[in-house]
Every structure is written in structure tokens, then in C-alpha cells.
Amino acid sequence: MTIDRRTFVMGAAVASLLPALNAFATVAEGTQAVDKILAGQPAKVGRVTLEIPPLVENGNLVTMKVSVQSPMTEADHVRAIHIVAEGNPLPNIVSFFLSPRAGRAAITTRIRLGDSQRVRAIAQMNDGSFWQGDAATLVTLAACTEV
Amino acid sequence: MSKTSRTIVTMPATAKKGEILEIRIIVQHDMESGFRHTETGQRVPRDIIRDFACTYNGVEVFRVELHPAMGANPLIIFTTVATDTGTLEFKWSGDNGYASSTTSTLTVT
Numbered sequence: 001m002t003i004d005r006r007t008f009v010m011g012a013a014v015a016s017l018l019p020a021l022n023a024f025a026t027v028a029e030g031t032q033a034v035d036k037i038l039a040g041q042p043a044k045v046g047r048v049t050l051e052i053p054p055l056v057e058n059g060n061l062v063t064m065k066v067s068v069q070s071p072m073t074e075a076d077h078v079r080a081i082h083i084v085a086e087g088n089p090l091p092n093i094v095s096f097f098l099s100p101r102a103g104r105a106a107i108t109t110r111i112r113l114g115d116s117q118r119v120r121a122i123a124q125m126n127d128g129s130f131w132q133g134d135a136a137t138l139v140t141l142a143a144c145t146e147v
Numbered sequence: 148m149s150k151t152s153r154t155i156v157t158m159p160a161t162a163k164k165g166e167i168l169e170i171r172i173i174v175q176h177d178m179e180s181g182f183r184h185t186e187t188g189q190r191v192p193r194d195i196i197r198d199f200a201c202t203y204n205g206v207e208v209f210r211v212e213l214h215p216a217m218g219a220n221p222l223i224i225f226t227t228v229a230t231d232t233g234t235l236e237f238k239w240s241g242d243n244g245y246a247s248s249t250t251s252t253l254t255v256t
Contacts, residue, residue, distance in 0.1 A: 061218040085216060089182050093216040096225075101208040103167035103228040110218035112180070143180075143216075 030086030030120070037082050037122055041130055048081075048133030050121040059113040059143040068105035068123045068131070072098075078105040080124045087117030112143035150245045152176055156237055161254045162229035170201070173222045174239050174247060180215040196221060196241035204233035213241075229255045 034043075051065040068078045077100045083093040093111050105123070113119070120134045157171040174196065181193025199211040199221075208227050227235075232255045238248040 088216050089180075090215055092214045094214060095212040097210040097212075099208055101203065101206075101228050101230070102226055104226045106226065108222075108224035110222050112216045112218050114216075 027086045030084055030091045033084050033091035034120065034122065037084070037124075038130055041128070043122055043130040043132040045132060047131040048121050048123045050083075050119060050133045050135040052119055052135040052137045054137060056113060056137055056139045058141050059115075059139040060141075061110050062113050062137075062139075063108065064111050064119070065106070065108045066096075066121045066133075067107075070105050070125070072100055072103055072105055074100050075126075077126050078102075078123050079126050081105070081107065082122045082124075083111070084120045084122065085111075085113060085117055086120070087115035088112070089114055093119070113137065113139045114142050115139060150243060151247045152245075154237065154239070154247050154249045156235075156249055156251050158235070158251055158253070160252070161256060164229060164255050166229045167226050168229055168253075169224060169226055170235075171222065171224045172199070172201075172237055173220060174199075175220055176239075176241070176245070178213075178215070178217055178219045178221060182215070194242045194245075196239050196245060198238075198240045199223065200238050201225070201227070202236045202238070203227060204231060229253065231255055 047069045049067045052062060056062050066081055070078050078098050081096045084091050085093050096107050098105060116138045118134050118136045120132055122130055122132045124130055152175040154174045158168055162168055176196050179191055179194040183191045185191060195215055196213050200207055201209040209225050211223060234250050234252050236250045240246050
């Protein structure tokens with residue numbers, strides 16, 4: 001079988017795209033990471049607020065604030081907060097583990113974003129239930145692109 | 148082989164019992180993601196801080212698992228309730244034997 005010009009060009013185009021596709025996590029990988037955290041349990045929407053600037057100029061240092069509505073008492077508190085990015089090479093960004101001694105479930109940190117994407121925050125309560133919130137952001141200069 | 152670096156902890160020195168303290172911690176670290184390449188095309192190996200923990204009078208009150216998506220010089224602002232006068236210990240550990248720790252004293256009235 002001979003390869004005609006059209007097939008060759010198409011093949012080359014696909015081949016050139018492959019490394020780019022491999023470098024970044026897909027939405028499916030992000031979902032997989034979320035599934036691993038949830039371990040088969042459902043995540044209800046609400047209670048979790050994730051604040052990321054809607055437009056990010058430099059993805060290398062993005063200020064992110066996550067807070068969960070919770071009284072933070074021994075009977076009702078947040079056990080963990082996981083941050084997952086769907087468009088980063090690795091979907092897991094950071095995990096915080098809290099106790100009632102935190103007083104308030106609000107954490108600020110600085111993260112890297114590889115692409116314009118939806119970032120998700122999943123909070124695990126002490127009763128084992130999960131709540132989630134998300135924030136969409138547009139990244140002008142992505143992290144991991146520099147030489 | 149053990150590496151360490153500069154750390155800064157910002158928190159009040161005194162507090163009322165039951166007050167919620169805001170603690171800002173920052174540690175000097177490149178957080179090399181492992182996705183960057185040198186000019187010759189060689190991959191720069193991953194070198195990040197993996198773990199942070201804050202203990203209050205020996206009891207762990209806050210812990211963080213860090214991944215390569217944390218920005219360089221990781222800054223984390225978190226809270227804790229002032230319970231007793233004592234020391235808060237902050238510990239970081241990471242790749243290639245990285246370890247840093249610092250303590251702060253808190254007077255609770």
C-alpha cells in the first residue's frame with residue numbers, strides 16, 4: 001500500500017499534535033483525579049468557594065483563595081480540601097488537611113496554571129460527605145511553557 | 148544530603164484565648180516542576196517540597212500535600228485557634244532530602 005500525499009500530511013499533522021496532547025492533562029484525567037478523591041461517593045455542589053482571578057496574566061503565580069462554609073466544631077468540620085486542575089500536566093494541585101483547631105476553613109496560596117481552565121475544589125467533611133466548588137479562569141501566559 | 152532554605156512565618160505574638168489567628172508562611176524554594184527543559188532540550192528533574200505540617204504544642208493542627216502545580220516560594224495563609232501559650236512548629240520536607248523547620252512562640256492571655 002502506498003501512502004498518498006494527503007494521508008502523509010494528515011499523519012504528520014496528527015503526529016505533531018501528539019506531544020502537545022501528552023503534555024497536558026485532559027478533562028478526563030482531571031475527572032479521574034477527582035474520582036480518586038471521592039472514591040465512589042457523590043460530591044454535592046455548594047458550601048465551597050474558590051476564588052481565582054477570572055483573567056490571569058501569568059500562570060506561574062496565581063493567587064487562589066478557597067473557603068468552606070463550616071462552623072469548624074468537633075461535630076461538624078472540614079477534614080480536607082483538595083484542589084484539582086483539569087488543564088495542568090498533573091491534575092492535582094494541592095491538598096489541605098484541617099481539623100477543628102483551624103477555627104475557620106479558609107486558605108490562601110499561590111498556584112501554577114498551565115492553561116485556561118476550570119479549577120475545582122473538593123472539600124471532605126468529618127462525616128465523610130463531599131462538597132465542591134469551581135472557578136473558571138483565562139490564562140494568558142501559561143506556566144510550563146518557558147524554556 | 149540534606150538541603151534547607153530560608154523561611155518566613157508571620158503571625159501575632161500574643162492572642163486572646165479562643166481567638167482565630169491568621170498565619171502566613173513562606174519558604175524559599177524553586178519548586179522545579181519537572182516539566183521544564185534546558186536550552187539543549189534536557190528535562191530539568193523535578194525538585195519540589197512535598198509536605199508541610201504545623202504543630203501546636205506537639206499536636207498537628209494543619210497539614211498540606213504539595214504537588215508540582217504549587218508556585219515557586221510556596222506561600223500558604225491558614226488559620227488556627229489560640230488555645231494555650233506555647234510554641235508552633237512549622238516543618239517542610241521535600242525531594243532530595245529537603246527539610247526546613249522553624250518555631251514561633253505564642254502567648255495566650
